[in-house]
Amino acid sequence: MHRARKLxxxxxxxxxxxxxxAAFAAPATPDEKxxxxxxxxxxxxxxxxxxxxxxxxxxxxxxxxxPDTDKQKGTVYYERKGGSFQxxxxxxxxxxxxxxxxxxxxxxxFKLYEKLTNQVTRFSKLSQYESYLMLGFGASGKDLEQKxxxxxxxxxxxxxxxxxxxxxxxxxxxxKKNIPKVTVWLDTERAVSLKQVFDEGPSEYRxxxxxxxxxxxxxxxxxxxxxxxxxxxxxxx
Numbered sequence: 001m002h003r004a005r006k007l008x009x010x011x012x013x014x015x016x017x018x019x020x021x022a023a024f025a026a027p028a029t030p031d032e033k034x035x036x037x038x039x040x041x042x043x044x045x046x047x048x049x050x051x052x053x054x055x056x057x058x059x060x061x062x063x064x065x066x067p068d069t070d071k072q073k074g075t076v077y078y079e080r081k082g083g084s085f086q087x088x089x090x091x092x093x094x095x096x097x098x099x100x101x102x103x104x105x106x107x108x109x110f111k112l113y114e115k116l117t118n119q120v121t122r123f124s125k126l127s128q129y130e131s132y133l134m135l136g137f138g139a140s141g142k143d144l145e146q147k148x149x150x151x152x153x154x155x156x157x158x159x160x161x162x163x164x165x166x167x168x169x170x171x172x173x174x175x176k177k178n179i180p181k182v183t184v185w186l187d188t189e190r191a192v193s194l195k196q197v198f199d200e201g202p203s204e205y206r207x208x209x210x211x212x213x214x215x216x217x218x219x220x221x222x223x224x225x226x227x228x229x230x231x232x233x234x235x236x237x
Contacts, residue, residue, distance in 0.1 A: 035152035038164045038188055039141025045191035046140035051079045051219055052192055054210040056089070064203035071095055076210070077223040078137040085134055088224045102226040113226040119233045120226075135168075136184050136193025147171060153183070158194045159211065161187055190215045 058072040074091040086106035093099060100115040110123040134143075144150060144166075153165040163185040170176040181199040186192070192215060196208040 031152045034154075034164075035150060035166075038152060038166070038186070039145065039150070041164075041188035042139070042141040042144070042186070042191055045189060046138055046143070048216070049080060049138040049191045050216045051077070052137050052213060052215050053077050053217070053219055053223070054192070054213040056211075057209050059207045060204075061206065062204050076137075077219050078134065079219065079224070080134075080138045085138070086224050087134065087137070104224055104226070106224060113228070115226075117233075118229070118231055119235065120228060121235045121237060123237050135182070136186055136191075136196060138191055140191070144168070148182075156185060158185055161194060163194055164188055187213075 053075060055075050056073065058070075060070040060072075062068045071094070072091050073093040074089060076087065076089045078087045079085070084107070086104075088102060088104040091099065091101040091103070102111075102113040102115075104111045104113070108124070112121045112123075113119070114121075148168045148170055151167040151169075153167055156163055156165050166184050166186065168182040168184065170179065179198055179200055183197045183199075184193050185195040187194060190213070192210070192213055193208075194210055194213070198206040198208070200206060
């Protein structure tokens with residue numbers, strides 16, 4: 001199973017310095033204008049975003065030295081209330097076999113519950129990863145601009161939905177080291193992702209596909225929790 005990683009955006013803006021004259025900003029290119037339009041659409045959609053649920057398939061691929069693919073299936077939940085954010089991924093299957101796990105994040109604490117081993121692992125001080133976890137689910141254009149550099153790659157229709165394709169490169173060097181590039185397909189009307197591809201370095205990448213997406217509908221009571229008992233083991237990292 002591949003380790004969790006952080007994510008990021010890639011973009012370029014140009015300044016032209018004319019010899020002997022003051023500095024002038026270069027005229028915006030068509031792609032820059034479209035990127036600005038997309039980001040402002042996300043601002044508007046994010047203002048009305050409260051929650052999302054979606055089914056997913058995550059394919060983690062290694063091409064070298066030995067080709068290998070891990071396929072995870074399950075359901076994700078996202079919720080934003082004011083400045084707070086929480087998410088959870090309930091995994092049902094790993095490579096076609098039942099493998100119940102829950103990844104949950106809230107208030108800077110990331111937890112992994114593995115039902116088969118009845119263990120909870122708590123990862124503290126991971127608030128810097130929040131922008132990775134919420135990528136494409138309720139994030140505004142301003143949120144993205146703050147953390148990532150962004151390049152507009154055009155429009156594409158996925159499952160009958162028009163999406164805007166962005167290439168992202170992290171401004172944080174630590175994030176960029178782990179994930180050199182991320183490509184996302186965004187439904188800007190709802191501020192949600194239909195697809196994400198994470199470049200995770202040489203010979204590794206991850207493809208995340210989301211479907212049955214529901215926005216601003218009631219979430220299950222246990223969306224961000226999991227059941228433990230007196231025998232549950234805990235570990236801190």
